[in-house]
Amino acid sequence: MKIIQVDEQVSLRRDPDSGNEKIQAIVDEIIAEVRKDGDEALRAYTKKLDGAALDALFVSEKERAQAYESMDTRTVDAIRQAIANIRDFHERQRSESWMTTKENGTILGQQITPLDAVGVYVPGGKAAYPSTILMDVIPAQVANVGRIVMASPPDESGLLHPAVLVAASELGVETILKAGGAQAVAALAYGTDSVQAVDKIVGPGNSFVALAKRAVFGQVDIDMIAGPSEIVVLADDSARPDYVAADLLSQAEHEERATAIVVTPSKALAEKVSAEVERQLEDLPRAAIAREALDTFGAIYLSADLNEAVDVVNSLAPEHVEVLCSQPFQYLGKIRHAGAIFLGENSAESVGDYFAGPNHVLPTNGTARFSSPLTVDDFLKKSSIIHYSEEALAQNSEMIASLARVEGFEAHARAVEIRKKKDVR
């Protein structure tokens, strides 16, 4: 890995939003077709793009049962424990409606209500990502969302991956649409004869899914459009090079565009990590992908001291940061911008990716400067509550009217003044 002295400006690259025009045109056409022809278009695209001629658009009970048969029990048990952990963490995020009252009769507050319906997109293809299902569905369930619909593209025989079906079944997701890509997003956003429209669509996907989500945003809400995954390891002398290297590789194996960075004041560590990465790459199944990611976006930054290293972390605002220092909690309050903070040498990123409880849907591409992990709040919404009594209005109507008139809104002023005329009807 490259070892680079920290200079003034270190920042994660931003992906230019270019070269998508062709895909956008296709996506727009697919959305238009699904809005026009509904289920028929959904079937046609699933035949054309996924090679599956579907009888039923939804997963059957039989398919779920078969999925369980093909999974080993230890993995099912691990899924169950992960669900328990993730649910426990997200239940702590639940916020409640509240009110405040005054003696003059004023009542103000905030009513919190769940979304009526949410669509969860789950990528298909050869790999299966049950962890994605857990991370997207559980916060919606904790928020008490009324209806959760999952959508995932089937393989050529019209089936979904067993791990996907088992994860969904363990969570009690009843409706699983066998459709993917822009056609699934369109069906969830606008509805068809057999798919009821939802209010928000979450979940990762390829460019077609991402562009379709952007296109339907406004009609429905969406979660973030995730960029390539990122890790930054903040390390001091005490860090073990083999742990650092293993964690960098766990990020780099995701895809060629993944980012894995170390920031450390220790030149000795930097050199050992670089050598250790080479050693661990030797027998890694996805070594080619990981190597390309590290060559393109990987780096070990040498800082003057740990304080400068923390500054680098904050300017990178990474998705994941690991603090592999002898006193990791000392740096927690200094890390202002990060999706998830892993503290100490036993807190490998994998612990959070799959299992610990916090969400693995996190801001990428420097957006941790202003965004947050997926939370229960993302499936709730607030309504302000305002009650003025006759007394409260009488005390304040003059001020309210004068503020309205400064803005030139006479009818606003009169709406409070007319309330003085209690006798007239």
Place this chain on the structure above:
Amino acid sequence: MKIIQVDEQVSLRRDPDSGNEKIQAIVDEIIAEVRKDGDEALRAYTKKLDGAALDALFVSEKERAQAYESMDTRTVDAIRQAIANIRDFHERQRSESWMTTKENGTILGQQITPLDAVGVYVPGGKAAYPSTILMDVIPAQVANVGRIVMASPPDESGLLHPAVLVAASELGVETILKAGGAQAVAALAYGTDSVQAVDKIVGPGNSFVALAKRAVFGQVDIDMIAGPSEIVVLADDSARPDYVAADLLSQAEHEERATAIVVTPSKALAEKVSAEVERQLEDLPRAAIAREALDTFGAIYLSADLNEAVDVVNSLAPEHVEVLCSQPFQYLGKIRHAGAIFLGENSAESVGDYFAGPNHVLPTNGTARFSSPLTVDDFLKKSSIIHYSEEALAQNSEMIASLARVEGFEAHARAVEIRKKKDVR
């Protein structure tokens, strides 16, 4: 006003996002120019579009002092009371970082941090909207945002409206950029020599501002793109027609595209409201605007009963709903989708627009199905905290590894397994 029997599908119209291509091209050019030429471009556009040849790009102390001289003290007092109310309400929204621990050494949590810097856009032109400044700045201040920059277009003599300057000064906003439109948005998003870039831009504006905000989204965060304002009055027999009419007009006077709707099972009320609207329109300064809004988007819906009326409110998911019924609190829990809920006959919408405390930046265009008022949370972000001890990892590493391998990520599995080798370096 039209009186219409409720049929199955009642919904607020959605604005098609069309006809903006020309403005978009101009906006894109302005953004590119400001990114290239910085302050110079900012000055050039302010000269060209606002007619002001500026010496200083920022508001001076002297201008602030002059603004106070031209405002009457009662209005300044009203602004001060509104600030106190709005601050009090938003302080109740503040959420705290939290942690949870387990005996095996696991620590999980959520760290909450404010955004580093926020830009608040304030429209210019002949009217001034000090209430907008209060509603956008106060939640950012309560969140402890490090730096708040206001931007507003100057008039031809290079000055801002006194009410704008007084509101900003009362809040202690130190930096006020004299620039508007896409050029101001570009300067806030990308920075210039004299404007430091921010992380989020909030505040209303015309199409240029809205399209510029959309264009810089991703580089920075933005608040919602607000549509025309909306009120729905849910009323029973007990409602006073003159109050209902006054509140409809206070919404309709905003602009020709504003929506003002009544839903009631009472035919008698419907007819009285319709007559009363005509009466009150007679001497309203902005009668022409209000009348056009009511003719185009206004309606009185007659429902079978109050339950059906509530259903209509939920399908409209309006920005504001007033409950003018004899037992207003009875309906609070039934209203699932609304930006702000005004309960009882003394709670005119104006009370909340200017003064009561809750934010007046609210979801429009049916988006209350999935969005919320502007809150302190919009200026905070969360980072997950994960700490596993050696014990916690040992207990769980097998499960974590098996979940990683189901997804085909061997390096993820090895990153936890390598931690077993405590002795090797």
